[in-house]
Amino acid sequence: MASARLSALASVAIGVWLAVALPVSQGAGIVTLIGLSGVALLALGLTFGLHGGVTAAAVAFVTRSAVATTMSVEVQPPLWAQVLLIVLMVELASASFALRSRPGDPMLIVARGLTTALVAAVLAQVLVLLVEGVEARGTLVSLAGVTAGVLAAGWVTRVWHRSGLSG
Amino acid sequence: MTGQPSPRLRAYVTAGVVGLIAALAVGEPSPALIGAVLLTLAIVGIVGGAAPSSELSVLDVPTTAVEGRPFDFLVWIAVEGSIGRAYVDLGLVGLDLVDVVGARKVGRSAFSLMSIGALAEVTVKVEPVGWGRASVGPLELHAESPLGMLDLRLQGSTRHDIVTLPEEATLRKLMSPIETNLHVGDLISTHRGPGSEFAELRPFRHGDDPRSVNWRVSSRHEALWVNERHPEKNGDVMLVVDSQVEAGTELQSLVDRSVRLAASLARAYSKRHNRIGIVTLDGLCRWVYPGMGEHHRRRVLEQLMSVMPGEVIWEAAERAVVRAARRPSMVLVITPLMDPSMAGLIHALKRAGVDVSVIALDVESVLPLAAGQARLLGRRIWAMERERLCDRLSGEGIPIVSWRSIDPPDVPLAQLETWRGRWRRLG
Numbered sequence: 001m002a003s004a005r006l007s008a009l010a011s012v013a014i015g016v017w018l019a020v021a022l023p024v025s026q027g028a029g030i031v032t033l034i035g036l037s038g039v040a041l042l043a044l045g046l047t048f049g050l051h052g053g054v055t056a057a058a059v060a061f062v063t064r065s066a067v068a069t070t071m072s073v074e075v076q077p078p079l080w081a082q083v084l085l086i087v088l089m090v091e092l093a094s095a096s097f098a099l100r101s102r103p104g105d106p107m108l109i110v111a112r113g114l115t116t117a118l119v120a121a122v123l124a125q126v127l128v129l130l131v132e133g134v135e136a137r138g139t140l141v142s143l144a145g146v147t148a149g150v151l152a153a154g155w156v157t158r159v160w161h162r163s164g165l166s167g
Numbered sequence: 168m169t170g171q172p173s174p175r176l177r178a179y180v181t182a183g184v185v186g187l188i189a190a191l192a193v194g195e196p197s198p199a200l201i202g203a204v205l206l207t208l209a210i211v212g213i214v215g216g217a218a219p220s221s222e223l224s225v226l227d228v229p230t231t232a233v234e235g236r237p238f239d240f241l242v243w244i245a246v247e248g249s250i251g252r253a254y255v256d257l258g259l260v261g262l263d264l265v266d267v268v269g270a271r272k273v274g275r276s277a278f279s280l281m282s283i284g285a286l287a288e289v290t291v292k293v294e295p296v297g298w299g300r301a302s303v304g305p306l307e308l309h310a311e312s313p314l315g316m317l318d319l320r321l322q323g324s325t326r327h328d329i330v331t332l333p334e335e336a337t338l339r340k341l342m343s344p345i346e347t348n349l350h351v352g353d354l355i356s357t358h359r360g361p362g363s364e365f366a367e368l369r370p371f372r373h374g375d376d377p378r379s380v381n382w383r384v385s386s387r388h389e390a391l392w393v394n395e396r397h398p399e400k401n402g403d404v405m406l407v408v409d410s411q412v413e414a415g416t417e418l419q420s421l422v423d424r425s426v427r428l429a430a431s432l433a434r435a436y437s438k439r440h441n442r443i444g445i446v447t448l449d450g451l452c453r454w455v456y457p458g459m460g461e462h463h464r465r466r467v468l469e470q471l472m473s474v475m476p477g478e479v480i481w482e483a484a485e486r487a488v489v490r491a492a493r494r495p496s497m498v499l500v501i502t503p504l505m506d507p508s509m510a511g512l513i514h515a516l517k518r519a520g521v522d523v524s525v526i527a528l529d530v531e532s533v534l535p536l537a538a539g540q541a542r543l544l545g546r547r548i549w550a551m552e553r554e555r556l557c558d559r560l561s562g563e564g565i566p567i568v569s570w571r572s573i574d575p576p577d578v579p580l581a582q583l584e585t586w587r588g589r590w591r592r593l594g
Contacts, residue, residue, distance in 0.1 A: 051174040051177065052177075054174045054175070054177070054178045055174070055177050055178040055181045055182070057178075058178040058179070058181065058182035058205070059178075059181055059182050059185045061182070062182045062183075062185050062186040062189060062198055062201055062202060062205075063185065063189060065186075065189075065197060065198055065201055066186070066189035066190065066192070066193050066195070066197070066198035067193075069193055069195040069197045069198065070193050070195070079197055079200060079201065082201065083200075083201055083204050083205075086182070086201070086205075087204075087205075087208070090174075090175050090178045090179065091175060091315075093174065093175075093178075094173055094174045094175040094178075094315065097173075097174050098173070098311075098315075098318070102254060102256065102307070102309040103254040103256055103273045103274050103276075103277035103279070103309070104254055104273075104279075104309075105252075105273065105279065108252065109315075112314075112315060116208065116314060116315075119208075120204050120205075120208060123204050123207065124200055124201065124204045127200045127203060127204065128200060131196050131200065146191060148187070149184065149187040149188065149191075152184075152187070152206060153184060155210075156180060156206070156209065156210065156213070
């Protein structure tokens with residue numbers, strides 16, 4: 001139980017750090033607010049055992065990143081670090097839930113979470129390098145983006161159903 | 168085995184889709200990149216984490232255990248294919264996990280396996296804690312898909328109930344029932360019949376076994392005389408366990424003592440081929456008629472192990488005891504004698520001609536010190552009333568002894584036997 005609490009605390013600490021990473025003085029108060037709302041939801045979820053808190057926090061941080069890109073300020077931390085911290089936050093929060101509901105080795109779970117976060121950060125940096133300098137705007141690009149999104153969602157749903165996880 | 172999406176899978180999928188949509192909304196690629204990474208993790212996790220068909224079972228769990236004596240059982244896991252690190256929750260109730268062979272012990276009721284390929288066998292050693300009812304299972308196996316996107320879970324279907332018996336004291340001397348029944352046993356009956364114990368001599372009658380002729384006496388009397396013998400029979404012993412004490416107080420230890428003594432008596436009398444019966448008086452009044460054999464002994468012990476402190480309904484209790492404890496049974500009442508109704512019940516047995524003896528548990532040694540004059544006075548009045556009950560019972564010829572907590576169980580039994588012997592000589 002102690003390891004579950006520690007894991008939850010570490011997850012919330014990472015969330016707070018990520019939320020306040022963009023200084024308010026740079027005119028990014030709304031960005032900080034979105035981040036802190038996500039942290040608040042995460043803390044609530046972890047306190048009351050609601051899995052939705054993790055999802056809400058992850059969504060809040062992705063939204064925060066999207067809003068931050070529209071502002072004329074330097075985005076902090078860099079994208080790969082954002083991905084690393086978001087994944088680490090989600091992994092630690094999930095570890096906390098797992099350790100509360102069933103037996104488990106905390107060190108192994110945390111080690112796997114760290115590895116996943118590092119892999120995700122490397123993947124994000126590779127993608128950044130790939131799309132650097134590419135400007136994707138216009139109706140056609142939007143249409144292609146929507147189509148890709150729908151296809152990806154459809155594929156995930158199909159895999160989900162075929163694996164018998166939908167119940 | 169079933170797979171449930173873990174919180175991280177829901178978070179990655181939802182945040183990933185939100186990232187893609189947000190990228191379209193703001194016209195910047197950064198959110199889409201974050202979303203793409205998260206969706207990639209989710210997809211990789213789902214693809215690599217199918218739930219294999221598997222089976223989980225427990226073998227060699229005993230039905231009876233003795234408090235403080237560890238025992239082993241086997242956990243058998245069969246998987247079609249393989250799974251990674253798995254945790255098995257044993258669902259132990261009333262048992263402590265001591266050791267695991269073939270896996271790693273995790274916490275107080277679980278073990279973990281690095282991986283399971285096709286078949287895994289684990290030997291688990293557990294130790295019963297206290298007497299009563301214990302159980303193993305239903306077992307639960309928890310595993311995760313490679314990236315932890317799915318929580319794989321398998322639940323065993325059976326729960327194995329175990330009756331944990333108290334560590335039984337060895338009783339050196341037991342009271343013998345005065346009356347015997349018709350079954351063959353170790354007790355010397357007062358009746359005449361085929362046996363080994365000499366009773367008396369009498370003149371030969373037609374039909375007597377020639378082997379019973381006492382030739383030495385016959386030659387002296389110039390007529391045939393035969394030896395008469397006492398047959399060896401067994402007796403019925405009915406244990407009455409009174410557990411009317413307040414639950415959650417120090418008095419609860421009295422129930423523990425009563426149960427331990429009753430279990431020891433049941434074992435000792437069974438060994439001497441007597442028939443054992445039991446009446447337990449708690450919230451429910453239940454009884455088992457006298458009987459023999461291992462199956463019957465188990466029934467008696469199972470009932471004894473389910474005794475809980477509770478308030479006795481005395482009308483029902485009296486009916487039950489009088490019905491179950493009939494002649495020729497020897498009734499042994501183990502009671503804290505907290506209620507005058509118990510004394511009334513013992514009277515009723517005595518009136519019915521039943522051979523009844525009482526072991527009254529020493530209550531005062533377990534009570535907390537009385538604080539204040541009023542409490543002290545109340546305690547003294549209560550002690551006097553209890554003493555008066557004991558005096559009344561002994562005045563009617565009912566053997567009654569007080570069993571102090573420092574004395575071994577042999578002491579009250581020896582005192583009762585001395586008392587009964589004295590009464591028999593006087594009678």
